[in-house]
Amino acid sequence: MLLRLQQAAVPGRLLPLTGELAAGQLLHVAGPNGAGKSTLLSVIAGLQPASGTVLLDEQPLSDWNGAAMARVRGWLPQQQAPLNQMPVWHYLRLHLKQAGGQTDDRLSTLLKRLQLQDKLSRSLTRLSGGEWQRVRLAAVCVQIDPHINPHGRLLILDEPMTALDIAPAKSGGRSDCRPVRGGHQRYRQQSRPQPQPATGGSGLADG
Template identity: 40%
Template sequence: MALELPQGRWCAVVGPNGAGKSTLLRVLAGLLPCQGQISLWGRPLHDWPARARARQLAWLGQQEGGGEDLLAWDIAMLGRLPHRPWLADASAHDQAIVADALRSMQVWALRGRRLGELSGGERQRVLLARLLAVQAPLLLMDEPLAHLDPPHQADWLAVVRAQVAAGGTVVSVLHELNMALAADDIVVLRAGRLLHHGPAACPHTHAALRAAFDGRISIRQLERQWVALPQPDRSEPDHAD
């Protein structure tokens, strides 16, 4: 089944553990081979020169490692590499973009700290700032909310909405179904297969979500927001007689 992700929208990729969410995102990023064809802005992904593709598509993987001795500022500055000549110093424009990215993710005060010294949530926000510093029109994020507390999840949501409002596109793998239900569109995966792709508010999308999780969730509207509520497993008796 073909999957088309429209420009200027936020799509959340969801599904149970082992559904293939991270694999799909890595395929979209060109990091894994694909039996079919991946196109970016109507052009086959493999036809893009590496630097040009890196300016169009920014990637944040799951639990990324490395760079433990680098300062948060230097980590975020890595996002500017696709825009700079080889071995060129960062320009004033690069520095301004990185500063804005760090402030957007509420880690400006941590810019002089080493990545290895930061908490899990602080580290994740620095990596998100690096992603934003690329200023790519397409952002691919695998579990971007890992280790983030609710206020910083709200900051992330504001950044995503700003990206989309400016005409950008966001694709994010999320375990947080309530956050996924705030997206424009949802891709539902199960056992490595595309179960459904549709608007987040669509009843068919909600039905696909329930099916993907074996009926273990219900979806309700609360104060104009859709929320997913966990349901107990009824396959076993609640108690022994």
């Protein structure tokens, strides 16, 4: 099992949750504001301390160091300011430390789907809000694409459609990270309730 939660909780922010999910499953976390959706995703990402037990590949998250976690887990937080004035291509390159043989083809496909081909030389600080969100999506997707990084296992997206232009937003749900879906666990928070896939840990779907 890729991920297991046993009574995972954050006092005042997240009630105890128990569940498990296998590689290849896709879970949408839906609920009202303040329900603990982002807190849950932060716990799963290993960035929010929690009581109970959270296991990734049967290993407690507390045993994973930052470098090891970055090899297997991609994380898109809800908000993130541009790092500095580096160009888009440089920012994407920072997420390709585990790059393998199909990097160019996979990256080219993703850039086309997210309409970023003409933005590679632009400074991060000169991007619109929607452009920056698409760059962030591209970066986290290539980080754990199994054809680029054979260690990639888990992709967590918190409000990935926020600030996107209308056209990218319409296609984003189908293709934002489509190249990396196979063999991965993907968590994606949505602001609107929608049907939930049946899983062994249904509690994870309504955080």
